Amino acid sequence: MKNPPSSAKPFDLTKYLVEKRDLINRSLLQIIDKNFTDSRLCDAMTYSLMAPGKRLRPVLCLAAAETVGKINSNVITAACGIEMIHTYSLIHDDLPAMDNDNIRRGKPTCHVKFDVATAILAGDALLTLAFDIFSSRSLHPNKKSNIWLQIINEIAQAAGPMGMIEGQMRDIAGENNPLGLDDLKKMHYLKTGALIKASVSTGALLGGGSKASIKHLETYASNIGLAFQVVDDILNVEGDPSKMGKAIGTDQSRNKSTYPALLGLAQSRQFASDLVNNALQAVKIFGNKANLLLALATYIIERKR
Amino acid sequence: MKNPPSSAKPFDLTKYLVEKRDLINRSLLQIIDKNFTDSRLCDAMTYSLMAPGKRLRPVLCLAAAETVGKINSNVITAACGIEMIHTYSLIHDDLPAMDNDNIRRGKPTCHVKFDVATAILAGDALLTLAFDIFSSRSLHPNKKSNIWLQIINEIAQAAGPMGMIEGQMRDIAGENNPLGLDDLKKMHYLKTGALIKASVSTGALLGGGSKASIKHLETYASNIGLAFQVVDDILNVEGDPSKMGKAIGTDQSRNKSTYPALLGLAQSRQFASDLVNNALQAVKIFGNKANLLLALATYIIERKR
Numbered sequence: 001m002k003n004p005p006s007s008a009k010p011f012d013l014t015k016y017l018v019e020k021r022d023l024i025n026r027s028l029l030q031i032i033d034k035n036f037t038d039s040r041l042c043d044a045m046t047y048s049l050m051a052p053g054k055r056l057r058p059v060l061c062l063a064a065a066e067t068v069g070k071i072n073s074n075v076i077t078a079a080c081g082i083e084m085i086h087t088y089s090l091i092h093d094d095l096p097a098m099d100n101d102n103i104r105r106g107k108p109t110c111h112v113k114f115d116v117a118t119a120i121l122a123g124d125a126l127l128t129l130a131f132d133i134f135s136s137r138s139l140h141p142n143k144k145s146n147i148w149l150q151i152i153n154e155i156a157q158a159a160g161p162m163g164m165i166e167g168q169m170r171d172i173a174g175e176n177n178p179l180g181l182d183d184l185k186k187m188h189y190l191k192t193g194a195l196i197k198a199s200v201s202t203g204a205l206l207g208g209g210s211k212a213s214i215k216h217l218e219t220y221a222s223n224i225g226l227a228f229q230v231v232d233d234i235l236n237v238e239g240d241p242s243k244m245g246k247a248i249g250t251d252q253s254r255n256k257s258t259y260p261a262l263l264g265l266a267q268s269r270q271f272a273s274d275l276v277n278n279a280l281q282a283v284k285i286f287g288n289k290a291n292l293l294l295a296l297a298t299y300i301i302e303r304k305r
Numbered sequence: 306m307k308n309p310p311s312s313a314k315p316f317d318l319t320k321y322l323v324e325k326r327d328l329i330n331r332s333l334l335q336i337i338d339k340n341f342t343d344s345r346l347c348d349a350m351t352y353s354l355m356a357p358g359k360r361l362r363p364v365l366c367l368a369a370a371e372t373v374g375k376i377n378s379n380v381i382t383a384a385c386g387i388e389m390i391h392t393y394s395l396i397h398d399d400l401p402a403m404d405n406d407n408i409r410r411g412k413p414t415c416h417v418k419f420d421v422a423t424a425i426l427a428g429d430a431l432l433t434l435a436f437d438i439f440s441s442r443s444l445h446p447n448k449k450s451n452i453w454l455q456i457i458n459e460i461a462q463a464a465g466p467m468g469m470i471e472g473q474m475r476d477i478a479g480e481n482n483p484l485g486l487d488d489l490k491k492m493h494y495l496k497t498g499a500l501i502k503a504s505v506s507t508g509a510l511l512g513g514g515s516k517a518s519i520k521h522l523e524t525y526a527s528n529i530g531l532a533f534q535v536v537d538d539i540l541n542v543e544g545d546p547s548k549m550g551k552a553i554g555t556d557q558s559r560n561k562s563t564y565p566a567l568l569g570l571a572q573s574r575q576f577a578s579d580l581v582n583n584a585l586q587a588v589k590i591f592g593n594k595a596n597l598l599l600a601l602a603t604y605i606i607e608r609k610r
Contacts, residue, residue, distance in 0.1 A: 037467070040478070088429075095422075097425060098422045116402035120425065121474055124470055125466035128432065128465035128470065131457060132458060132462055132465055134457075137454070149445060149454060153441060160434050160437055161340070161346055161433070165433065166430075169426055
């Protein structure tokens with residue numbers, strides 16, 4: 001970012017990301033240990049879930065909780081469930097009938113490593129398991145039931161037919177039938193923005209945030225969610241596939257609408273930068289507590305993978 | 306049934322099924338009206354959801370509620386969500402990478418009518434929407450939150466990687482690698498029995514049943530769930546495809562283990578009859594109130610589709 005708010009202090013994001021990814025990975029492994037059996041299905045679920053991802057959604061969930069309060073075991077559970085839902089969406093999007101991708105998170109995609117039937121079912125299973133752990137009795141003293149129902153509802157709406165899944169439908173339909181800028185933004189909001197927003201509001205809700213603070217965090221999330229996608233498109237043009245863990249140039253070969261194609265590379269970078277600035281404006285209200293969110297927004301725009 | 310309990314009185318099941326299927330179909334259409342937009346995704350979801358199914362799971366959910374108390378709007382919502390989960394499982398099981406079936410509920414399967422990508426996403430969307438409506442705020446006065454979290458958890462477990470999805474994995478693995486009787490029973494319990502049991506316990510819980518009565522109903526459900534599957538296998542050998550709305554003879558051509566193949570037809574019929582008798586024993590405690598469950602069990606064993 002060119003103009004960080006004056007309240008910004010140096011924040012060691014690298015250390016934070018290592019710590020929080022490690023926390024998420026350990027928590028996911030605990031869930032696996034507790035729930036998984038020795039089966040091909042669980043092998044496939046573990047394979048995709050534990051492949052080295054950025055863990056962006058769970059990290060944002062934890063960061064939102066920290067901004068308004070603190071991380072507790074409920075927040076970690078929610079973050080893990082959200083990562084399961086994200087992983088299921090990647091497994092299904094990569095299928096031959098959809099994007100037909102062979103590499104994901106630097107490894108063969110689930111259907112390549114296993115087979116198409118197993119990949120479909122592993123995705124289904126990760127989605128279902130997320131709702132299992134959100135509703136697990138051992139995690140919810142009675143007084144928290146209302147909040148958990150609200151979280152389940154928000155996440156189901158973000159991930160469902162009026163959210164992520166409709167986004168994927170529009171993404172597929174956009175191949176060879178390019179979208180205009182407004183439709184492209186709407187598609188991205190549905191496909192990735194809605195779940196990113198839900199990740200942040202879930203963390204804030206479980207961290208004890210007020211309604212007003214959650215609203216600010218949601219504005220932050222909507223803006224960095226779209227910025228993330230713009231940067232994804234830029235990286236698909238000029239990224240380094242060895243760093244990204246997936247192929248580049250695929251958007252053009254599929255004749256898909258992208259921000260670089262619609263706006264040019266320089267304008268796309270400016271658009272991403274504007275979005276990140278909007279995001280930072282929205283969380284100024286948190287003062288120094290927003291340094292973490294500021295650093296995360298900067299990471300999203302400057303990332304190479 | 307050859308020996309109905311002496312307490313049995315004539316029960317007009319045909320009328321009951323028509324009424325309750327109609328109630329479920331109207332309620333599903335209300336959910337569709339409220340949640341669906343004009344999109345290919347929603348068209349595919351509606352197509353499969355509203356195809357003429359037996360509505361066995363929602364009917365059992367309603368019947369369980371009636372046995373212990375009465376049907377209320379919460380029970381109907383739960384029944385609709387369970388039917389969505391069942392429909393999603395049919396859409397995915399029918400895919401070319403799995404059972405590759407072309408006909409379901411008397412109509413072309415979802416991937417034949419639409420395409421494979423749309424069918425995968427329509428299944429994903431129905432599964433996610435079920436959890437959306439289970440957790441919908443408008444349906445839950447605060448005091449019910451605990452019960453709904455419990456229901457979400459039971460259904461997610463029944464439908465998840467330790468339930469229905471693992472059952473489908475084992476069913477696929479069983480092709481050309483036939484299972485023994487115990488493994489076949491276990492596979493069926495996972496693939497269909499667990500969700501049938503959850504349908505009954507959900508109805509009983511929302512209908513106000515005691516822990517003890519729910520236990521009796523679960524025993525009933527486990528037995529009729531397996532009986533249903535045994536009859537399915539028998540119908541796959543000697544059923545009338547025009548009545549069933551799907552192909553017959555497919556188990557043998559896929560070299561799948563079935564009860565008729567393992568036990569012979571006569572023994573399979575006896576096994577189904579024994580299971581139904583077990584089911585009826587379990588609900589004797591409800592006296593005349595069990596007449597509905599008795600009639601449903603008889604229907605399951607005598608059905609031609």
